Amino acid sequence: MKKIKNIIFDYGNVIFEIDFKRAQKALIQLGIENIEEFFAHKNHHNIFNDFETGSISPAEFRAGIRQESTNKDITDEQIDAAWNSLLIGVPENVHEVLLKVKEKYRTFLLSNNNEIHYNWIVDYLKREFDMLDNSGLFEKAYYSQQMLLRKPHVEIFEKVLKENNLIPEETLFIDDSPQHLVGAKTAGMQTLLMTKHPKYLEEVLKEHHIL
Missing domain, CATH: 3.40.50.1000 (HAD superfamily/HAD-like)
Structure with missing residues (x-):
C-alpha cells in the first residue's frame, strides 16, 4: 500500500455492525416476497436507493414498503421496527x-x-x-x-x-x-x-x- x-x-x-439477514426476516414478516431481489447486500429495490439519496421522504418510503407488501395494513411503527432491525451497534x-x-x-x-x-x-x-x-x-x-x-x-x-x-x-x-x-x-x-x-x-x- x-x-x-x-x-x-x-x-x-x-x-x-449491521445484519442483512435479520432485516430480511423482519421484512418477510411484513409480507414482502422475493426478499433476495427486494433487499440484499449487493442488490435491492430502487426504493432503497431513492431513500438513501433523499429523493423520497420517510413517509414515501413507508408507503412504498406498504405497496410492495402483501399486507397493506402494516403500520408506520411496524415498518420502522423492521427496517431498523438491520442495525446492531458499535x-x-x-x-x-x-x-x-x-x-x-x-x-x-x-x-x-x-x-x-x-x-x-x-x-x-x-x-x-x-x-x-x-x-x-x-x-x-x-x-x-x-x-x-x-x-x-x-x-x-x-x-x-x-x-x-x-x-x-x-x-x-x-x-x-x-x-x-x-x-x-x-x-x-x-x-x-x-x-x-x-x-x-x-x-x-x-x-x-x-x-
Whole structure:
C-alpha cells in the first residue's frame, strides 16, 4: 500500500455492525416476497436507493414498503421496527480505535444512510455512548441522504475529495462492499475491503500497517 495521509471509512459492517439477514426476516414478516431481489447486500429495490439519496421522504418510503407488501395494513411503527432491525451497534473499543487513527491521519466517514436509520443511530449513540453524533470521531462525516448521492457512484467520492482538498492517491477508502470500492478506485483512491467483523477493525488496520 502506497503512503496514505487520509482515510475514508464506510460505517455499516466496518464500524457499526449491521445484519442483512435479520432485516430480511423482519421484512418477510411484513409480507414482502422475493426478499433476495427486494433487499440484499449487493442488490435491492430502487426504493432503497431513492431513500438513501433523499429523493423520497420517510413517509414515501413507508408507503412504498406498504405497496410492495402483501399486507397493506402494516403500520408506520411496524415498518420502522423492521427496517431498523438491520442495525446492531458499535462493538466495544471501536470508537477508541477511530480516535487513534484520527491522530495519525485525516479521517472521514462516508455512509449510504437514510433518515430513519440516521435518527435511530443518533439516539443509540446518545444512549449507549453519551455522544451527540459521530462528528467527534472524524474530521467530517458524510451521509448519502444529505449529499443526495450514494456509493458506488464516483461523484460521491469526487465530492468528498474536492471539498477537503484530498489527493486521491494519498487517500484510502475502507468498505465491506466490493461494488463500492469500484467507485473509489475510479476516483483514483486506494481501497481496502473489510472482510472481518467490525470488532476486528484495529486488527485489520494493524495487518495493513495503518496503525
